[in-house]
Amino acid sequence: MHLVLAAVGDEVEVSVLDAHRAVQDVRRMPRAALPGYVAEREQRAQPRWVWDDTRAWYPALLAEGVRVERCVDLRLCHAILRRAAATASSAIATAEAGPWDEEPPRVTAHPGALFELETPGAGAPRDPVREFALQRDAVDASPDPSALSLLLAAESAGALVAAELTHAGLPWRADVHDALLTEALGRRTPGGRPERLESLLVAMRDAFDAPHLNPDSPVELLRDLRAAGLAVESTRSSELKRQRHPGIAPLLEYKKLSRLLTANGWTWLDTWVRDGRFRPVYVPGGVVTGRWASDGGGALQLPHEVRDAVRPDPGWRLVVADAAQLEPRVLAAMSGDRAMADAGRGEDMYDGIVATGAVRSREEAKYGMLGAMYGGTTGPSARVMPNLARTFPRAIGFVEDAARAGERGESVTTRLGRTSPRPSERWFEQQRAASGEEAGPALTERARSEARSWGRFTRNFVVQGTAAEWALCWMAELRNRLWRMGSGRLEERPHLVFFLHDEVVVHAPQELAEAVAAEVQAAAAQAGRVLFGEAPVEFRVTTAVVESYADAK
């Protein structure tokens, strides 16, 4: 059962579709009546709600305590189908760009605001019933409709999860955060640097004999470091670390603390934490590969340093779960590399790779695999590649093929069919120019370099994108399992509060925490089966029940 929602003036129009996607019934109601209607329909059965944009509909429902099981986010699905190789000849993909291709308005964080994205009069009208039909036509005509259907369902479930994460918020102890900042940075001084930063500044000015040295200005800092006799090309910490000078230690310490202050200091705390919750805005589909991005608050870059401020409510616990070596396992599964799947049989896949004899140490295995998936060409990681290729020919061959396709300017696709963008027109022109008769060596080399660069992107795309699909399936499965573990509103049951590519945090009543950990495991196994069938790859997940996020792993 599909129920399509459309905003019509102050009212909501609900189109009820039958099994053949024909409109069976249309009804209108005031917006205020929608939560009650949705709750009532959810109670009877779980229809699939079809709407233009989850961000425009779901926060208001959640604010009324209404949770939905399934939806179709037409905006996100449209973006996938428009680019997917499998639907390249569909009406969706071949049409001129239309209202469904418009850049979505930026969501500034006012979580809970009702219909915050409604901008009457902006853009051409969208007809969700028609768009949904076009999308289904595109999927039905594709070579593997079940894969694309799964992708669209997973993407849409992700949109629900993202809204629920913002709604629930990450439990955040401002007092713990404040204490941690004061401990690291010293007391705040009105209008000046915190005490500890100030004393580090004095120390490095003294050591470099540069009384006006300004570490906040890369240009000035570089000039003054050189004047002090240091042969540095930049002010990057990694480069400074290699220098031996008494001023380096305070400078590195200053940079570290300055980063903490500017990125996650008191200003961040005042801006992003309200009523004991950090409510970041997640952006499903925000990354080309299908990973999520975030908008405001830097949720996906939350430093380990401040995670101690993440504490469960009294009587509750955090269940922190991390998919171990997700990307190499995904590569093993999608390439059908039996030897690599076997290496992943144990707790730690890198140890398993060492056991094959292909590499000598866990570190070599780790960096070798990273190099294989990112396209590393130098250093120790590249040195172990021949051995990895011999031991895991299918896995390494798989990413090599993806790289070669990218170098030719072709698209590649993930397991479920998300397709990489093509290089720019400029890129193709450069390649054509370099293959011409009179192309000079400089031009040829630049074109080769650009080709290799795009090849590294497509090489990584297939793995990163498929890992993102696994994570979506994992969360989609998990959110339903968590819902069934309790009763009442979303935030009164075990619920997701954080997501970080291959890691989730669940906030759960203490007595349910261990059961939640088991559901997290079961959901991971289910995600593997959904994506790869009975492929012999185990997706290991580590779980920890903790009272501080900092205590996980």
Place this chain on the structure above:
DNA sequence: CACGGGTGCGCG
């Protein structure tokens, strides 16, 4: 004074 590119660093 606003804006956009570059730098640097946090995360996976």
Place this chain on the structure above:
DNA sequence: AAAGCGCGCACCCGTG
């Protein structure tokens, strides 16, 4: 200790 991929954000700094 490895150097490849994908991001967001704060800040500086040159330009208009």
